[in-house]
Amino acid sequence: MGNSVHLKEGSPEPAAVAKGVLRVYGMKFCPYVHRLKLVLAAKEVAHETININLKSKPKWYFAKNPQxxxxxxxxxxxxIYESDITSEYVDAVYPGRKLSTTDALKAANEKMLLVYWGNKSVTNFYKYCMAKPDDKEAKDAALATLKEGLEYLATFLKKNGSVFICGSQPGLTDYFLYPHLERINAIVPAVDLKQIPKVKTYFDQMQEDKAVKSCRFSDELHREFGRKAVAGDIGAYDIGPVAQ
Amino acid sequence: MGNSVHLKEGSPEPAAVAKGVLRVYGMKFCPYVHRLKLVLAAKEVAHETININLKSKPKWYFAKNPQxxxxxxxxxxxxIYESDITSEYVDAVYPGRKLSTTDALKAANEKMLLVYWGNKSVTNFYKYCMAKPDDKEAKDAALATLKEGLEYLATFLKKNGSVFICGSQPGLTDYFLYPHLERINAIVPAVDLKQIPKVKTYFDQMQEDKAVKSCRFSDELHREFGRKAVAGDIGAYDIGPVAQ
Structure with missing residues (x-):
């Protein structure tokens, strides 16, 4: 996932990127960066990574990405920025396995799944994480809606009839959806994928994918990052493996 | 824009759509429906329209779109639902002028513009409209950020060097951005496009487009709808031209 120390306010700007080299500005635990990293791994695209401390951003970074x-x-x-836009660009211009479909109806169905998943499971994963530990009502409400997204995914997979969302191999939509599924499974104790067998099978099959394996952090590391990030710990980004 | 009366809770479900006919469920003043209607007009795709009262939705509509x-x-x-997903589907499967680009970098730049426009101008257009009339601080803050999106659009058009975002003719991204620009120009008195000449020229050129003309409501009608919608008037949808 790119294990270099996260640059922060005051860190000097790295040297300009060499001609022909693809540089990724990321953050080690970010699920949106994870999407792009899965796409790069699946297509075996060589690249370098500069990690950014999101709680103390270097000023020069805003010249790259105004937001x-x-x-x-x-x-x-x-x-180029945004996880979906960068991933679609990479899929379009780099050689390797094509990850997006050219079937317009299939593409529409996959995009609708991602919208629903985003509104239900992703939004409520963050609501769940940010709710105060003793606010049972807020936690329960977030959890209930989060689970609607998981049930919808199960229905989609059943109707789809294939192992993965995109077919017999993971594609762009699998790599867009999976990062939050990995985190929900690791961080939300009340979600037990075994209770949603279609999603459990899907999750297990994704674990066998080479790209998923190459970007995988342990559930314990996700939990440790989650705890530290919610507490506002500025050093949270550099836990786990760090290259010097 | 489809001027039939908006169906509400208790309205019977329309007869099933005939084979080969494209049906659009919309709302006459919705800028997201406007996007799709512009795409359909530009490609001259025949379709029928069922309007939905968004403040009193018929129960049967949720079987079409769960949200x-x-x-x-x-x-x-x-x-299929969502303005971008439906529009991309229509552009992919129907004949007529192709509205999207196959140039991956151009596509990425256009999508980034839409994200920025959405975060700055669209979000803050709604914040501006929903702020209480006497809450000058909220109105001013929304307005300032809304204008950042307009300035960004001006910079994009200048760098782009073409009349429209998509080139010498309006394309998908023009039709995605324009509906909120039409409403901002009509509804927000503190926005004077003459002060942002690049955007003013763009807006004026869009007025000449056949698709834009065919979907255009007067500024006064937009203002009337805005006032009634903010006041929660359930009959707001059926102002202006209504087919029986």
């Missing part, structure tokens, strides 16, 4: 978010990619003077 | 939003399209048993 200061990650991921951002940079290649030969072109700068 | 109850518009637009939704239905054709030969397939149901």
């Amino acid at each position: 200061g978010k990650v991921p951002t990619i940079e290649i030969d003077g072109n700068v | 109850g939003k518009v637009p939704t399209i239905e054709i030969d048993g397939n149901v």
